[in-house]
Amino acid sequence: MANNYEMITARVTAVEQATPLIKRFTLVRQDGQPLPTFTGGSHIIVQMQGADGRRFSNAYSLMSDPADTRAYQIGVRLEEQSKGGSAFMHNQVEVGTELTISTPNNLFAIDPSAGRHVLIAGGIGITPFLAQLYELQAQGAAYELHYAFRAPEHGAFQDELSTGPHAEHVQLYIDSLGRMLDLRQLFSGLAADAHVYVCGPKPLIDAVIATARDLGIDDARVHWEQFAATPASGGAFTVVLAKSGTELRVEEGVTILQAIEKTTTVEVECLCREGVCGTCETRILEGEAEHFDQYLSDDEKASQRTMMLCVSRARGERLVLDL
Ligand code: FES
Numbered sequence: 001m002a003n004n005y006e007m008i009t010a011r012v013t014a015v016e017q018a019t020p021l022i023k024r025f026t027l028v029r030q031d032g033q034p035l036p037t038f039t040g041g042s043h044i045i046v047q048m049q050g051a052d053g054r055r056f057s058n059a060y061s062l063m064s065d066p067a068d069t070r071a072y073q074i075g076v077r078l079e080e081q082s083k084g085g086s087a088f089m090h091n092q093v094e095v096g097t098e099l100t101i102s103t104p105n106n107l108f109a110i111d112p113s114a115g116r117h118v119l120i121a122g123g124i125g126i127t128p129f130l131a132q133l134y135e136l137q138a139q140g141a142a143y144e145l146h147y148a149f150r151a152p153e154h155g156a157f158q159d160e161l162s163t164g165p166h167a168e169h170v171q172l173y174i175d176s177l178g179r180m181l182d183l184r185q186l187f188s189g190l191a192a193d194a195h196v197y198v199c200g201p202k203p204l205i206d207a208v209i210a211t212a213r214d215l216g217i218d219d220a221r222v223h224w225e226q227f228a229a230t231p232a233s234g235g236a237f238t239v240v241l242a243k244s245g246t247e248l249r250v251e252e253g254v255t256i257l258q259a260i261e262k263t264t265t266v267e268v269e270c271l272c273r274e275g276v277c278g279t280c281e282t283r284i285l286e287g288e289a290e291h292f293d294q295y296l297s298d299d300e301k302a303s304q305r306t307m308m309l310c311v312s313r314a315r316g317e318r319l320v321l322d323l
Pocket of ligand 1: 269280308
């Protein structure tokens with residue numbers, strides 16, 4: 001697919017330690033112009049280059065007010081299993097650092113048909129909702145935010161949530177204090193026109209989807225987003241690149257993209273490397289994919305016409321790709 005993102009040179013103007021593991025970065029355009037407009041739930045892709053030449057690329061949700069295009073803000077969690085990007089942001093990026101960022105794209109937009117918006121965040125999953133809260137408030141929409149985290153020190157931005165303009169719409173749940181989010185109870189009182197949005201760790205997303213299904217809530221009313229890199233788990237399989245006539249083995253722990261880069265000269269365009277941007281989308285000629293990306297819709301995934309090579313894998317023993 002064509003790469004629809006434009007890249008912008010940005011400069012970091014503020015770095016704030018929000019929790020022991022999360023930093024908030026404020027970015028402006030290097031040329032002083034306003035940044036592109038965006039809607040709540042949008043992400044940007046941040047490209048980083050280390051002093052040793054290593055390049056990293058991660059998608060981050062925009063958490064600032066969409067009405068303010070003077071600066072963007074992103075929240076970055078230092079991941080234990082970092083591919084390098086979050087560690088770079090935490091250890092190398094400071095006020096004055098230049099970064100290349102993409103124009104925003106939104107895969108997690110507010111659904112305008114909903115009569116009420118029920119936002120559920122876990123940990124760093126709070127970031128897209130911060131931008132959506134501004135948007136929902138500006139629209140005069142009915143909304144509520146349920147924000148769960150494991151201990152008081154890990155609740156990012158909880159002071160501004162608890163005391164700011166959204167305070168009466170926000171509920172905090174803190175595991176270590178025994179204040180747990182009860183999804184079944186929350187959903188049992190859900191209005192028929194309410195939509196649910198969830199962002200955070202995979203177990204929380206899975207629990208929200210499963211509980212909603214169990215209670216008969218239509219899938220179309222449940223929206224989710226997760227940017228954490230999908231582990232390249234799952235058994236080994238064979239990939240055939242039809243145009244170049246190459247056959248290669250993709251081992252457990254390796255993505256198709258990595259295997260292609262390591263063993264062939266075939267060039268695959270890729271920007272985010274985490275199933276978000278769509279640039280590595282490739283046609284499937286034979287076989288079926290196990291999709292792990294955020295980019296394709298459920299219908300597109302079911303059609304098995306294309307797949308994202310940076311995260312998705314084979315469902316069987318063999319895949320033939322249009323490369
Ligand atoms: S590189 Fe972005 S989806 Fe694969």
